[in-house]
Amino acid sequence: MTRQERAAxxxxxxxxxxxxxVLVLPALLALALAVTDYSIYALADLSALRFIGLGNFTDLFGTPLFWRALGNTALFALFGVPMAIGSSLAAALLLDEATVRWKPLWRVVLFAPYVTSVVAAAVVWQFLLNTRFGLLNYGLGLIGIGPVDWLGNPRASIPAILIFVTWKIFGYNMIVFSAALSAVPHDLMEAARLDGASRWERFRHVTLPAIGPTLLLAAVMSVAGFVQLFAEPYVMTMGGPSQSTVTVLYFMFDEGFKWWNLGQASAVALILFAIILLLTVVQTRIGRRYEWL
Structure with a gap:
C-alpha cells in the first residue's frame, strides 16, 4: 500500500x-433478533431467548393490525408522493420564471417548514385542524362549509396528515428542483420557443428530460420517506381514530417499545427494508427505461 493510500x-x-x-451493526443485530422470540423476559434473562426461525414473520402475516398498517402506509405513499413532488415542482417552476421578484426570499420562506421540528410543527397543526376553534375550519365556515373533524374522523385523518406532511417536506424538493431547473440549457428552451412550442410542450420535451435524474431522486427519497412515516401520526392522532393512521413504522414502534416484542419488531423492520428496496429497484428501472440514469 502506497503512502497516499494509507493516508486515504x-x-x-x-x-x-x-x-x-451506527448502520451495519444494528442491521445485523436486527436480522439476528428477527429469528428469535427476544422480549422483555429475555432482557432479564438471556436463557429465556429462543430461536424460532420464521415464527415472527408467520405471526405477523396472521395479525390483522399489521395488514391494516401496511394498507395505511400504502395509502400515504400512493397519494403523498404525487402531492409532495407535484407541488414542489410547480413551485420551483414558478420561481424559475424571470418575472418573479425576491426569489431568494421566497425560497427561504418556503424552505423554512422543512427545518422546523416535526413534533413542534405537528402540535401547531393540531390546533389549526381543531374541530371547534381551528383556523382551517374557520376558513371553511366563511364559505358555508360546516366544521370537519379532521383528526377524529377516519375518513379525514389520512388527508389531514397528508396535507401536513406535504407542507413539511415541500421546501426540500423545491430547492432540489430549483437547482435542476437552473441547469436546463437556455438555448434549447429558446430554440423550442422560436419553433412555436407551447409552454407545456417546452416542459414536456425540454425541461422534463433535463431534470429527469433529479425527478427520479426526489421520487425515491419521497417514497422512502412516506413508507417510513411515524412521527406525524404518532403526535397528531396516536394511530387513531380506529387505527386509521397506524403505519408500518408505528406498528413496529408499538411492538418493540410498548409490548417489548423486540423479535417481532425486528421482523417488521426487515419487511419494511425489503419493501423500500423493492420500490427503489422498480423506480430505478423506470428511470433507466426513460434514460434518466
Missing part, C-alpha cells in the same frame, strides 16, 4: 467506523 484510509477510517457502529 486514515482519513476515511473514522467515517467507516461510525457507519459500522
Amino acid at each position: 484510509w486514515l482519513f476515511v477510517a473514522p467515517v467507516l467506523a461510525i457507519i459500522l457502529l
Whole structure:
C-alpha cells in the first residue's frame, strides 16, 4: 500500500467506523433478533431467548393490525408522493420564471417548514385542524362549509396528515428542483420557443428530460420517506381514530417499545427494508427505461 493510500484510509477510517457502529451493526443485530422470540423476559434473562426461525414473520402475516398498517402506509405513499413532488415542482417552476421578484426570499420562506421540528410543527397543526376553534375550519365556515373533524374522523385523518406532511417536506424538493431547473440549457428552451412550442410542450420535451435524474431522486427519497412515516401520526392522532393512521413504522414502534416484542419488531423492520428496496429497484428501472440514469 502506497503512502497516499494509507493516508486515504486514515482519513476515511473514522467515517467507516461510525457507519459500522451506527448502520451495519444494528442491521445485523436486527436480522439476528428477527429469528428469535427476544422480549422483555429475555432482557432479564438471556436463557429465556429462543430461536424460532420464521415464527415472527408467520405471526405477523396472521395479525390483522399489521395488514391494516401496511394498507395505511400504502395509502400515504400512493397519494403523498404525487402531492409532495407535484407541488414542489410547480413551485420551483414558478420561481424559475424571470418575472418573479425576491426569489431568494421566497425560497427561504418556503424552505423554512422543512427545518422546523416535526413534533413542534405537528402540535401547531393540531390546533389549526381543531374541530371547534381551528383556523382551517374557520376558513371553511366563511364559505358555508360546516366544521370537519379532521383528526377524529377516519375518513379525514389520512388527508389531514397528508396535507401536513406535504407542507413539511415541500421546501426540500423545491430547492432540489430549483437547482435542476437552473441547469436546463437556455438555448434549447429558446430554440423550442422560436419553433412555436407551447409552454407545456417546452416542459414536456425540454425541461422534463433535463431534470429527469433529479425527478427520479426526489421520487425515491419521497417514497422512502412516506413508507417510513411515524412521527406525524404518532403526535397528531396516536394511530387513531380506529387505527386509521397506524403505519408500518408505528406498528413496529408499538411492538418493540410498548409490548417489548423486540423479535417481532425486528421482523417488521426487515419487511419494511425489503419493501423500500423493492420500490427503489422498480423506480430505478423506470428511470433507466426513460434514460434518466
